[in-house]
Amino acid sequence: MSAGQGPRVTVWNEFRHEKTDEKVRRHYPEGIHATIAAGLREAGLAAVRTATLDEPEHGLTEATLAETDVLIWWGHMAHREVDDAIVERVHARVLDGMGLVVLHSGHFSKIFRRLLGTTCNLKWREGGDKERLWVVAPGHPIAEGLGEYVEIAEEEMYGEHFDIPAPETLVFVSWFTGGEVFRSGCCWQRGAGKIFYFRPGHETLPTYHNREVQRVIANGVRWAAPTPQAAARVFGNYKPLEPLGR
Amino acid sequence: MSAGQGPRVTVWNEFRHEKTDEKVRRHYPEGIHATIAAGLREAGLAAVRTATLDEPEHGLTEATLAETDVLIWWGHMAHREVDDAIVERVHARVLDGMGLVVLHSGHFSKIFRRLLGTTCNLKWREGGDKERLWVVAPGHPIAEGLGEYVEIAEEEMYGEHFDIPAPETLVFVSWFTGGEVFRSGCCWQRGAGKIFYFRPGHETLPTYHNREVQRVIANGVRWAAPTPQAAARVFGNYKPLEPLGR
C-alpha cells in the first residue's frame, strides 16, 4: 500500500436496485458504492475507487485488483450474473493477501460462499425492526471509537442460524426488535487474506449514511489491509530441504 | 465413569437464598440443587448426587470429587465464602478431566474465574425480560433435541460485554426484550477438563423447572463428561528422550 494514504480500497457494488427502485434511489442517488466511498474518504482513507457489475469485467480487472489492498462487496439481486472467472480472480487475490469486506446481502455472493465453503444461509424479515449491534470484542480494532453498541433505527432483520464457519473473531452480535439475534460482525483469514463480514445495509434504508456504520466499515478496511509480508506467500517456491542429521 | 449409568454428576449449590427468601423457596423448596438433580434423573442420568456450601468441605471432599465425572455449579450471594483450598481442589480435578457446568450467577464464582483468568463481569437487570436463547451451533451435542431457540417467559437479563476468553465454541446467544444480547452458552477446555457455561437460572424464577432448560443441562453434562483417556495426562511423568540422529 502507498505510504501516507492508507490502504487502497475498491468499493464494488452490484448497482442495480438504484437504477430501478425509487425507494433505493432516494437514499443512494449515485449508488450505494458512492455513499460508502464518500464515508471512507471522510474517515481519512484517501485511495478509494469504485467498481460495478455492469462495467467490463465487472470493473475488477487484473490491473485494478493488483492495485487494491481491500475490496468491499455489496450485491443482492444479481449474484448469479457475476462471472465465475472474475470470482476466481478475486478469490486468488484474497488468498494472496487482499482484504475483503462483505456487506449485508453479500452473504450470498459467489465470492463469500467460495471463500467460506458453506451455504451462508440465514433468516430474514423486512419490516421495521430496530437493530442494536453489541460489541462483544472490545479492544478489537474494528470496534475502535464505538460505544457499547451501535443502534440503527430501522433495518432489515437477519436471524440465526447463519450457516458460516465459526468466526475466528466475533466482533458484533445484533439484537432485533422482533426477537432475533445475529452474529453481525465476523472475521476470518483465508490464505494471506483477511475477511470481515458486516451485516447492516438494506438498500431501501439510509444505513450507509450512518456515521457509526461508516466508522465500522473504515475500521474494517484498516483491519483487513495486508501487512507487507502477507503478499509474499512462502510455500509456492519451496526447495525441499536436504534432510538433517543423516 | 461407570458403564451403563452415564457420567456421575455432583450438583453443587450455594443453598442460601432458598433458606431466607420466600420468593426463592416457592420455586425451589428443597433447593435449586434438588430441582436440577431431579431434572437430570428424568433425562436419564442415574448417578446424580448433590453438595452444598454449608456441608463440611462444602460437600466437595477429595472422595466425592474423585467419584465425580461432571460437577454443576450454582452460586450467587456467598462466592466469597467458598474456601480457597476447595477451589484449588476443584480446579485441579477439572484440569485432570472432570467436566464443569457453571450456571447463571456462577459466572462470578471463584472456580470459574480461576479457570478462565478474566473478571467474568457482565451487565444485568431484574425486571421481567423475556429471554430467547438462539442456537448458533446446530449439530452441537449441547443443542441436541432443541428447536431453533429456547424461550423463557421471564428471566433476569444478562448483557454484553461479558468479560470471558473468547469461547472455543459458542452454542447459544440470548435475546432479551429490553434490548440486549448475551453469549449464553459457551464451551472451553482447560487441561483435560471441559467447561460449559449456561446463562439462565435466576433464583426467584422457575427456570430450572423448564423442560428445555433441563435438557440443555443434561446435554451439557454428557458433553463435558471425560473420555476414558482424559484422566491419563501424559506430561507429568515424561522421561526425556534420547535425542535421535546424533
Add this chain to the structure above:
Amino acid sequence: MSAGQGPRVTVWNEFRHEKTDEKVRRHYPEGIHATIAAGLREAGLAAVRTATLDEPEHGLTEATLAETDVLIWWGHMAHREVDDAIVERVHARVLDGMGLVVLHSGHFSKIFRRLLGTTCNLKWREGGDKERLWVVAPGHPIAEGLGEYVEIAEEEMYGEHFDIPAPETLVFVSWFTGGEVFRSGCCWQRGAGKIFYFRPGHETLPTYHNREVQRVIANGVRWAAPTPQAAARVFGNYKPLEPLGR
C-alpha cells in the same frame, strides 16, 4: 445411523496407483480402500463399504451418500478426474451433516478445497523421513487410546506452511527427521458436517497397516459421525416471526 452398528462408513479411494505401480500393489494388493476398510472393521465399525473413482458416479450415488454417515477420502494423481457434479453432491451432504475424513494427498482433492476455500498447498519430500505425530490435544476423542505420539518409521514428509483455514481443533503436530513440522491432525465443522484431515498415508509405504494409524482413522470416523439432530438444519424453512412487542 443404525443403532448398534455405529456410523455407516464409505471409504473412497482413487484406486489408480495400485493398478500400475508395483511398489504400491505390494502393500495394497486390493487397494488402499480395502486396507482402510479392514482396519475399521477390526476397530469395531461394522457398516463399512468402499467406492472408487472408476465406478459409475465414482461410486458416490445419491443413494450411497444418503446411507453414509462418514466418508473417507484418499486421492492423489487423478483429483482432476473427479466430476464436479459429484463434488457438489458430496459437498451438499457434508453441509447436511455427513462427516468427512480426508487422508494424506487428499489435501488437494476438489472436495477438501471446496469446503475449506484455500489452496491447501504444502511442502513435501519423498525420502525416508521418520514421522512422529505428537498429540497436542490429549483428551480429544480422536486421540483416544494413543500414547504421547504415534511414530511411523518411514513416511513422505509434508511441511508447513499448510495453506488451510486455522483448524478449529488441532489434534496432532508431526515431526520429521529432515527438519520439518506439520499440522497433521486438523478438525473443522462446515454446516452440520465435521471434517477431519489426517496426514499420513503415502501410497508406496505400508502406513495403513499400522495399528495406531488405523486407530486414529476409526476414532476420526466416530468423532465425525453426525448427531441425530445434525441432519435437521433449521434455517431452510424458517417462517418469519411475528415481531414481538409492537
Add this chain to the structure above:
Amino acid sequence: MSAGQGPRVTVWNEFRHEKTDEKVRRHYPEGIHATIAAGLREAGLAAVRTATLDEPEHGLTEATLAETDVLIWWGHMAHREVDDAIVERVHARVLDGMGLVVLHSGHFSKIFRRLLGTTCNLKWREGGDKERLWVVAPGHPIAEGLGEYVEIAEEEMYGEHFDIPAPETLVFVSWFTGGEVFRSGCCWQRGAGKIFYFRPGHETLPTYHNREVQRVIANGVRWAAPTPQAAARVFGNYKPLEPLGR
C-alpha cells in the same frame, strides 16, 4: 502510548542466574533484560525500561505499570518469590489492556498461569538440540519480516504436551533435533489485554542476541500494544437500560 515512540515497554527479568552462574553471565553480563531491551531499541522501540525481581515491588509499581503498554516477562528459578499482590496488580493491568510477552521459562510464572488457568506444564531437555521455529501463520504481524522459519543453532528443548488453553492464534511450531515439536508462538486475549508466549531463550545460551529472535520479540510488542480504546472497558459503569417496547 506516546505518539511517535511506539508502545512503552517494560522488560522484567528475574535477574538471578546472571549473578551466580558464569555460563549465564558470559552471554548476559548485564542481565537478560539488558540484552532484550537493547534489541528492542535497535528494532526502533524508543520507550524501553527494565525492572527486576529484587527491586522494591519487583520494579513493578503502580506508577510503572500505568506507564507500561507492554510488559515482557522472563523468570525461571524464583517464580515463587514473586509477591502475589504484585501478580494481582499485573493481572489487573493486563485485563485493562496492557500487553504481555512471556518468554521461555516464564511459562511457569505466576502471572502466566494466573491468566491462562492451566498448569502450563511441558517436557524439556537440555542437551544441544537445534531448534527450527516454523511460521504457521504467514501474514501475522508477529511473523513480519521473517522467512519460512527461524533457526537457532542450539537451544533447550521444550516438548508437547504443553498444557495451555488452545491458542487463539498459533504463529510458530518448533522442531527439535531430538524428535519433539512444540507450539512455540501462541497468542491469546484476556480482558482487553493481548498475550504472546514465545518459547526460546535458555539462560546459558546466546539466544537473545539472535537478530531474528529480537525481531520476533519486537513484533510481539507491537502486536500486543493496546489500541486506544482497549483501556476503556465498558461494562464497569453500565447503567441498566430502560427496556424497549413495553
